[in-house]
Amino acid sequence: MKNTTLLELWNVSKFFPGVVANDNVNLKLHHGEILALLGENGAGKSTLVKMIYGVNKPDQGAILWNQQEVDIHSPNQARAMGIGMVFQHFSVFETLTVLENIELGLDKHFVKGLTDLRQTVVDISEKYELHVEPERYVHSLSIGERQRLEILRCLIQNVKLLILDEPTSVLTPQEVSGLFRVLKRLASEGCSILFISHKLKEVTDLCDRAVILRGGSVSGECIPSQQTPNSIARMMVGQDAQLSASYPKSLNSNVRLETIDLSLAPSHPFGCGLKQVDLQLNVGEIIGIAGVAGNGQEDLLAALSGEDTRAPDHSMQFNGKAIGKLDAGERRRLGMAYVPADRLGQGAVPEMSLSENTLLTNTDKLVKYGFVLSNKLEQLTNKIIKTNTVKCRNRFSQAKSLSGGNLQKFIIGREVEQSPQVLICAHPTWGVDIGAASAIHRQLIELRNSGTAIVVISEDIDELFMICDRIAALYEGNLSKAVATDSTNIEEIGKWIAGGFIHHKEQQHA
Amino acid sequence: MDILLLQQIMIAALKTGTPLLLIALGELVCEKTGVLNLGQEGMMLMGAMAGFAGALYTGNLFLGVTLAILAGMAMSLLFGALSLNLNTNQVATGLALTIFGTGLSSFLGGDLVGSTIDGFKPIAIPLLSDIPFIGPLLFKQDLLVYLSFVLVAASWWVMHKTRVGLTVRAVGENPYSANALGIKVIRVRFLATLFGGAMAGLAGSYMSLAYTPMWMENMTAGRGWIALALVVFASWRIAYLALGAYLFGFASILHLVMQGLGVDISPNLLAMTPYIATIVVMVAISSNALAQKLSTPMSLAKPFDPKVH
Numbered sequence: 001m002k003n004t005t006l007l008e009l010w011n012v013s014k015f016f017p018g019v020v021a022n023d024n025v026n027l028k029l030h031h032g033e034i035l036a037l038l039g040e041n042g043a044g045k046s047t048l049v050k051m052i053y054g055v056n057k058p059d060q061g062a063i064l065w066n067q068q069e070v071d072i073h074s075p076n077q078a079r080a081m082g083i084g085m086v087f088q089h090f091s092v093f094e095t096l097t098v099l100e101n102i103e104l105g106l107d108k109h110f111v112k113g114l115t116d117l118r119q120t121v122v123d124i125s126e127k128y129e130l131h132v133e134p135e136r137y138v139h140s141l142s143i144g145e146r147q148r149l150e151i152l153r154c155l156i157q158n159v160k161l162l163i164l165d166e167p168t169s170v171l172t173p174q175e176v177s178g179l180f181r182v183l184k185r186l187a188s189e190g191c192s193i194l195f196i197s198h199k200l201k202e203v204t205d206l207c208d209r210a211v212i213l214r215g216g217s218v219s220g221e222c223i224p225s226q227q228t229p230n231s232i233a234r235m236m237v238g239q240d241a242q243l244s245a246s247y248p249k250s251l252n253s254n255v256r257l258e259t260i261d262l263s264l265a266p267s268h269p270f271g272c273g274l275k276q277v278d279l280q281l282n283v284g285e286i287i288g289i290a291g292v293a294g295n296g297q298e299d300l301l302a303a304l305s306g307e308d309t310r311a312p313d314h315s316m317q318f319n320g321k322a323i324g325k326l327d328a329g330e331r332r333r334l335g336m337a338y339v340p341a342d343r344l345g346q347g348a349v350p351e352m353s354l355s356e357n358t359l360l361t362n363t364d365k366l367v368k369y370g371f372v373l374s375n376k377l378e379q380l381t382n383k384i385i386k387t388n389t390v391k392c393r394n395r396f397s398q399a400k401s402l403s404g405g406n407l408q409k410f411i412i413g414r415e416v417e418q419s420p421q422v423l424i425c426a427h428p429t430w431g432v433d434i435g436a437a438s439a440i441h442r443q444l445i446e447l448r449n450s451g452t453a454i455v456v457i458s459e460d461i462d463e464l465f466m467i468c469d470r471i472a473a474l475y476e477g478n479l480s481k482a483v484a485t486d487s488t489n490i491e492e493i494g495k496w497i498a499g500g501f502i503h504h505k506e507q508q509h510a
Numbered sequence: 511m512d513i514l515l516l517q518q519i520m521i522a523a524l525k526t527g528t529p530l531l532l533i534a535l536g537e538l539v540c541e542k543t544g545v546l547n548l549g550q551e552g553m554m555l556m557g558a559m560a561g562f563a564g565a566l567y568t569g570n571l572f573l574g575v576t577l578a579i580l581a582g583m584a585m586s587l588l589f590g591a592l593s594l595n596l597n598t599n600q601v602a603t604g605l606a607l608t609i610f611g612t613g614l615s616s617f618l619g620g621d622l623v624g625s626t627i628d629g630f631k632p633i634a635i636p637l638l639s640d641i642p643f644i645g646p647l648l649f650k651q652d653l654l655v656y657l658s659f660v661l662v663a664a665s666w667w668v669m670h671k672t673r674v675g676l677t678v679r680a681v682g683e684n685p686y687s688a689n690a691l692g693i694k695v696i697r698v699r700f701l702a703t704l705f706g707g708a709m710a711g712l713a714g715s716y717m718s719l720a721y722t723p724m725w726m727e728n729m730t731a732g733r734g735w736i737a738l739a740l741v742v743f744a745s746w747r748i749a750y751l752a753l754g755a756y757l758f759g760f761a762s763i764l765h766l767v768m769q770g771l772g773v774d775i776s777p778n779l780l781a782m783t784p785y786i787a788t789i790v791v792m793v794a795i796s797s798n799a800l801a802q803k804l805s806t807p808m809s810l811a812k813p814f815d816p817k818v819h
Binding site: 054055074075076077079085087090091092093094095096100103104105108111137139268 | 673676677679683684686687688689691692693803805808
């Protein structure tokens, strides 16, 4: 089976105004093969698979399916051919049930031909151990369950090629190994899998072969099991980029920011609130808060930053002073800085220039008698751009014109300029490529070394282990105790972010 | 208050609520796909004018209703072409449509003012209309009222029990995900917009062919706006919408009756009661945050443009 070709791309190119998204890409995928498509953000992976799935049309080149040239003009047609896709940002509908979601993704005639859709769903979910209840509304499902729903939706229509766009970025390590079991089983039954990722270890564990994209074209191909993560990374980012490093850990005991028994009701219907959160943040350390999205991260961030001031005054203390009722501006004036999760919208105003965005969090320094000190503003903005090597035309560039990584470097640089006593940092490298990510990590480490207390909330456990001095996990609004990074390991934290610490915590409270 | 008076009030309330229900139902379906059409008042006026003109010149009420529906659809076609195909701002386009429809209906209907026709008359359904109290209320109405019953039930069934309804709800929640599944978002939105136009036209014809069989400028008196508010207060649920429309009708009639009985409250204050009563009741019944979130179309009034996403 593995030697016959299912899908072949011949010199496929795709142009967007001003950008070549894919440039003469050639690719072969065999029956029953798990092929990794590796590359940095912006390397053209998503564009490429969207053409295979019929969302976009190639501008040049040909797609061959079972040695026949095909013109895939819609996702409907792709599905009819046996191509299924699981999107990075799930394309499920929260206000519909699992069954309704599955029905929507299926061909009308296919649904009519089934005697009982519900029974078919139950049968397949049992066969592949993809457990989700058909009648549940999707908004009540965990991220892992939503992904199972998406895969299920593909499997029902007898899929021959399954495309997964960064499927593991939102899963716990345990869920990832569950997913890999399913994928390996599918492959053994003859289904081909195209697995998009930038996590090298996963590719090594799962994939038979890897094709690496850089700048829109294929830059290499390899058998992952015969390579080291570093050698693959080189193919992804080129020769000169600085790759992951290890940073010395630092432990202190001077408490700077503290939450005491902080409980909050959920702020929106799909949230989970906070339950008796005790967190002590010391001078000159980075605490990492691990967890899968939707476990209270938003509530915790809003409570720490001052966007949400429902917390009792004394439940949050900054250098011993109760700050629970202070709003975000008042907390900033005390010396707390904040890098929000949503770069465009919360972290920066997309339509404003970099200068204006600098002004927004530095008004105390840059405004006198109500007038903006434009010289100082210019100096400061240029300094931020220069010291953090932010790639942009100049300080008048709109924030939204910057790539995610460059904008994030700019936002963190802007906060660092205030020499904050505390920095609250959400998902610092989410959607950022390897090069920019390591620059951001160095920024944070430098800031820590200067004595700032930093909280990093992230879904990327590897990142937290790399930069944090202590790590805690957040699960359904409960926060575990923070342990020194050196005294724990990824497996233990992996269990914690699935709720494994709750039992211990209850015993301690009892 | 004796039972006969109450019955008369309720019969009148049903008639008053019907045009509101028809137009709001169309807008609800339209909004469920994420399209906010503020042109309701303009479309309804065009429907009322076209319906009356059609009936007057052909002598056939049904041709009048058909013409009203076509007029409403023509207006919504304009809205759809601008806001869905050319991605203009839905709010501004809808407002312009109302202003346009108000002016155009006055202009085209200038010669119709003062003419009279025989409008739709109540038709008693044998046996059913003999049921005490309920019979005359529900089964001795004109044809358009019966049609509104059918349309409410049919819309509910389509929205909740069919794939079409599933598609409509999916597009309204997340057009980009729907697009990725191969649903033709613009087509679904356009069809819903046309349905909204047809319903607005029908509601207009109810005004000029059944409720008060005549034409005058601005005869819908803001019902298009009330319908828009009603959709929101009913949190996009058809059963609540029907309740709200009839409640509004009931309160409107009640305040007239109270004035007639000589209740010593300023008529200006009394005239507020339909609005206040409807809002209070609707807010009370739809205050469940989760249910609210589940039924609100999240992409409402947001243009769909896959190129910039």
